[in-house]
Amino acid sequence: MDSHYHSRRAVPSSLVALAAISAFSIAPAPAWASSTRNSNLVEPKDASAQLVLWQSSSDGAPAYVSTFEKAYPNIKVKVVNSATATNDASMVSAAAAHKLPDLTRSADVDTYYFASHGVFMNLSPYMKAYGYKQSDFIKGIMALGQYNGNQYVVPRGFDEAVVAYNPSVLAMFHQPIPKEGWTWAQFQKEACAINGQKVGGKTYYGVGTNLPYTSYILYDPFMVSTGGGALNAAGTKATFDSPASLKGLTELANFSRSCTAWMDNLPKSVDPFDSGRAAFDIVVPDQVLTWPNAKGTAWSTVNFKVNIVNFPLLSPHPADGAGMIGFAATIDAKNPKAAAAFEMWMLSKQGEAAAAKAEGWIPLRLDLTKGNEWAAKYSFTKSTYHYSFNAGAFDSYTQDIVTPPAKLELGSDGTAYTAIANAWTAVQLKKESVKQAFTAATNAINNWLATQG
Numbered sequence: 001m002d003s004h005y006h007s008r009r010a011v012p013s014s015l016v017a018l019a020a021i022s023a024f025s026i027a028p029a030p031a032w033a034s035s036t037r038n039s040n041l042v043e044p045k046d047a048s049a050q051l052v053l054w055q056s057s058s059d060g061a062p063a064y065v066s067t068f069e070k071a072y073p074n075i076k077v078k079v080v081n082s083a084t085a086t087n088d089a090s091m092v093s094a095a096a097a098h099k100l101p102d103l104t105r106s107a108d109v110d111t112y113y114f115a116s117h118g119v120f121m122n123l124s125p126y127m128k129a130y131g132y133k134q135s136d137f138i139k140g141i142m143a144l145g146q147y148n149g150n151q152y153v154v155p156r157g158f159d160e161a162v163v164a165y166n167p168s169v170l171a172m173f174h175q176p177i178p179k180e181g182w183t184w185a186q187f188q189k190e191a192c193a194i195n196g197q198k199v200g201g202k203t204y205y206g207v208g209t210n211l212p213y214t215s216y217i218l219y220d221p222f223m224v225s226t227g228g229g230a231l232n233a234a235g236t237k238a239t240f241d242s243p244a245s246l247k248g249l250t251e252l253a254n255f256s257r258s259c260t261a262w263m264d265n266l267p268k269s270v271d272p273f274d275s276g277r278a279a280f281d282i283v284v285p286d287q288v289l290t291w292p293n294a295k296g297t298a299w300s301t302v303n304f305k306v307n308i309v310n311f312p313l314l315s316p317h318p319a320d321g322a323g324m325i326g327f328a329a330t331i332d333a334k335n336p337k338a339a340a341a342f343e344m345w346m347l348s349k350q351g352e353a354a355a356a357k358a359e360g361w362i363p364l365r366l367d368l369t370k371g372n373e374w375a376a377k378y379s380f381t382k383s384t385y386h387y388s389f390n391a392g393a394f395d396s397y398t399q400d401i402v403t404p405p406a407k408l409e410l411g412s413d414g415t416a417y418t419a420i421a422n423a424w425t426a427v428q429l430k431k432e433s434v435k436q437a438f439t440a441a442t443n444a445i446n447n448w449l450a451t452q453g
Helices: 015-023 062-071 088-096 108-116 124-129 139-143 167-172 184-194 216-225 243-259 285-289 336-347 349-359 391-396 415-428 434-449
Strands: 049-055 075-081 103-107 154-160 162-165 197-199 202-207 278-283 307-310 320-329
Touching (some): 049 336, 062 336, 075 336, 124 336, 139 154, 139 320, 162 167, 167 184, 167 278, 184 202, 184 243, 216 243, 216 320, 216 415, 243 434, 320 336, 415 434
Parallel strands (some): 049 075, 202 278
Antiparallel strands (some): 103 320, 154 320, 162 307, 197 202
16 A cells, blocks of 8 residues: 555665666657557467566455466466565665566656666566557556556555544534535635634544655645646646645645644554544545454554545636556566466456455556446455445546656655755644745755756
């Protein structure tokens, strides 16, 4: 889950060796621009091969492997839980030594770096050969696995911001239950009406701690909604300090101060939603999906009913943040066609349906997301878990997904991530205004971009 939490960027000595790889890697023109469909890239169903796939223990690759091996009975996939796959420095070392597996897990924050250094295979020619079109999938999520217009990582699912709410707290303060199509203004009104109220000696909040403020899934939609964004159109300069971006960031900061536990949580970081003292939390579905406890509630510390609804419609332009984890075929794949066949199976209707059923992942195929069948497979919609999930609302807003440029590596502990984290800290501590903090962040990011070529 949460690709914006787990990636770490470091520059080990093996980077020099990795540079030798990338020196021979010329960025190809986008395969989608060509009308040529090379059928020789399609692996026949009777082909034989042995593949090794690295994943973290929570990535759920077996959901694809079991159905893939039925479709390709002579191709066997060995799934290895590998710490290397989740550590960028270790991945760089493995790539430099040509010790990568055929397939590996990746994330949105890794696409640009590893694709631009020639570590991942370009999958776009294979997608064309297998008959896939860009219009078949959720555009914003697929873009998180793209570099230079080509697909290098196939998302296995994605994290879209949604809102968890506690019906009991809303009832206590006579606030309505949110419904599909609710707006940011409605959300703000309800949250602010509750925030800071005291009942029985306890302080209640409109919203708990939310996603981390360093998470682009939270702040990027606000910039885009007001006409801004992380980068200029040419992709050469960070634009967090543009008037349009600052307008959205200021809206988020003002809301956080007035309607959430953000300020009262200084300096500790405790989520009052967990203890039943907040009406809402902004989360991603995996937080609810993967953490049910014995009482069937979302978080290990939560012992009350939790409901989920879509992220409110921002104004003037609706926008919602998302991230992804996926799988890539590497340059060390011993059988590139077989490795690509696995990637293409992930995008097939059978592959996505199997993963949605087994793991509850939200499909990328638009012909699957238009229905509610996948949502019925979410573990937290089962009666034993006491959840409800507004699947129709969630499905309806995939067109509002916005994703920041992978070039900025906003989910890793690199320069851009650190600059944004420092900006939010300065704003929260009231040391700097939003404009001052994000102007400084923009300058730091642009100085770094100037060194990237």
